Amino acid sequence: MEVTVKIFRYSPEKDERGHYETYTVEAHENERILDVLELVKGHKDGSLAFRRSCAHGVCGSDAMRINGRNMLACKTLVRDVGANITVEPLLGLKVEKDLIVDMDPFFDNYRKMLPYLINESPLPADGKERLQSPEQRARFDETTKCILCAACTTSCPSFWASEEYYGPAALMAAHRFVFDSRDEGASQRLQILSETNGTVRCHTAYNCTNACPRDIHITQAIGELKMAMVTGNLE
Amino acid sequence: MGLNRNVSLSAGLGYKGGGPYLTYILHRIGGSALFIFFTVYILSLLGLESMQALMGNWIFQTFMLTFGLFHAINGLRISILDLSPKLIEHYRTAITIEWMVYVLVAGFALFVVFRNAFGG
Ligand code: SF4
Ligand code: FES
Numbered sequence: 001m002e003v004t005v006k007i008f009r010y011s012p013e014k015d016e017r018g019h020y021e022t023y024t025v026e027a028h029e030n031e032r033i034l035d036v037l038e039l040v041k042g043h044k045d046g047s048l049a050f051r052r053s054c055a056h057g058v059c060g061s062d063a064m065r066i067n068g069r070n071m072l073a074c075k076t077l078v079r080d081v082g083a084n085i086t087v088e089p090l091l092g093l094k095v096e097k098d099l100i101v102d103m104d105p106f107f108d109n110y111r112k113m114l115p116y117l118i119n120e121s122p123l124p125a126d127g128k129e130r131l132q133s134p135e136q137r138a139r140f141d142e143t144t145k146c147i148l149c150a151a152c153t154t155s156c157p158s159f160w161a162s163e164e165y166y167g168p169a170a171l172m173a174a175h176r177f178v179f180d181s182r183d184e185g186a187s188q189r190l191q192i193l194s195e196t197n198g199t200v201r202c203h204t205a206y207n208c209t210n211a212c213p214r215d216i217h218i219t220q221a222i223g224e225l226k227m228a229m230v231t232g233n234l235e
Numbered sequence: 236m237g238l239n240r241n242v243s244l245s246a247g248l249g250y251k252g253g254g255p256y257l258t259y260i261l262h263r264i265g266g267s268a269l270f271i272f273f274t275v276y277i278l279s280l281l282g283l284e285s286m287q288a289l290m291g292n293w294i295f296q297t298f299m300l301t302f303g304l305f306h307a308i309n310g311l312r313i314s315i316l317d318l319s320p321k322l323i324e325h326y327r328t329a330i331t332i333e334w335m336v337y338v339l340v341a342g343f344a345l346f347v348v349f350r351n352a353f354g355g
Contacts, residue, residue: 010238018238068251091246095238102237155250157259160242204313206255206326223320 001083003027005036007048008088010095018095020086021045029079033066033087037073037099050099057213060149063090064099070151070211090154092163105163106150112166112192115173118185136181139235143176143221145214152208152218158201165201166193168208168218175221179234190229199226254330258309265306272299293352300344308337 003025010018025039034052041048051061055074062073065088067081078085093101124130146169153159153167174193178186193199199222208218228234250256275295279286289295312333316323 012237065250068249091242091250092240094240105240155252157247160247163240203259204255204316205252205259207250207252207259209326210253210255217324219326220320220323223317223323226317227320 001027001029001078003036003078003083003085005040005085005087007037007040007086007098008095009048009098011047011097027078029077031078032074033071033076033078033081033085034062034073036078036085037087048099049097058147060147063149063151063154063213064088065090070155070207072149072151072213075213090150092154092156092160093150101154103150106153106167106169107148109153109163109166109170110148110173113170113174113177114185114189114192115177117177117180117183118188119182120184130182132181139181140176140179142216143172143179145216146172146176147214149213151211151213152216155207155211156202157205157207158203162197162201164197166197168202168222171199171202171222171225172216172218175225178225178228186228186234190225193225194229199229202226255326258330258333261302261305262309262313265302265304265309268299268302269306272303293348296348297345300348301341304341304344305337308333308340 004022005025006020006022008018009015009021023040023044025036025044027036027039032055034055037048037050037052041050050064050073052074053059053061057072057075060072063070064073065071065086066073066076067086070090073087087099089095089099089101093103093105096102119130148169150169152172153169156165156168158165159167171193174189177183178189202219202222204219206219209216209220212218248260252259275286275289279290312329316326316329322329
């Protein structure tokens with residue numbers, strides 16, 4: 001089928017502001033938007049810039065706005081969005097070129113959550129693993145699935161207003177460790193989350209939950225963090 | 236170098252977030268409506284005739300009730316879900332129920348406004 005794709009273009013050397021360019025390509029309805037972008041880059045305009053790596057929804061590099069909503073280009077089929085497609089960069093992050101945004105503020109916020117296991121206690125007597133029951137593991141299973149694509153954070157109106165807000169993805173990183181029975185840094189992280197740029201800026205717009213390509217119940221996980229901050233209960 | 240990160244109002248409102256995002260936007264409009272309502276109400280209590288006339292105006296009442304009631308009912312839904320995070324996974328059902336309650340309550344309120352304005 002013939003697919004018309006309108007793409008946001010911006011080149012810092014040439015443009016003061018961005019503009020849109022429209023291309024027409026032949027694509028199958030089962031092809032992905034990433035394939036369509038590759039067709040444009042390969043056959044129409046080699047200067048088109050976008051990020052991609054795994055092409056299978058694992059690395060999280062190709063989140064972008066497709067027909068007005070954040071999605072992964074490699075997980076979205078042409079038949080899901082129709083033959084008239086608009087592709088734009090994520091909102092709330094500086095555009096460096098075409099569909100490529102500056103991810104530094106996103107990863108800075110991620111790092112603020114201390115996204116690693118904190119446990120100063122001596123290892124168990126056998127010197128091996130710190131064991132955990134299947135139930136304890138299941139408690140934070142959902143938030144281990146995050147691939148740091150930024151689709152959630154850049155769909156959030158609070159993040160649009162200020163990149164100081166840690167954003168849903170960083171909060172998911174906090175959730176992943178706060179509810180891990182092997183971790184001892186929960187109070188430290190909950191203290192960070194209680195600051196002005198923490199959970200208090202989540203106003204439950206649900207854009208994050210709807211944008212997440214891993215189907216993580218983000219707003220629910222943020223709700224659990226809010227409750228843990230109030231009650232101190234990590235069950 | 237790079238385009239700044241600022242998100243314009245039109246870009247923000249144009250984001251296709253669906254029903255839940257719509258309630259988020261309406262909640263902000265409703266909050267602003269309540270601010271206007273209380274300002275006018277307090278000024279009318281101070282005896283400003285123009286404000287008293289505005290309080291009695293059916294167009295003003297319709298606007299305030301339409302958006303103010305939405306803010307109140309949506310706020311109730313948000314509070315309930317905030318207090319029971321386990322229910323958040325059913326947020327779409329909660330929003331559907333919220334709309335049903337809103338239509339009933341706002342419908343009754345507007346019926347009273349219109350009856351008082353035009354009901355002889
Ligand atoms: S929570 Fe989902 S949308 Fe957000 S960064 Fe992780 S995978 Fe992407
Ligand atoms: S290219 Fe890796 S997630 Fe899409």
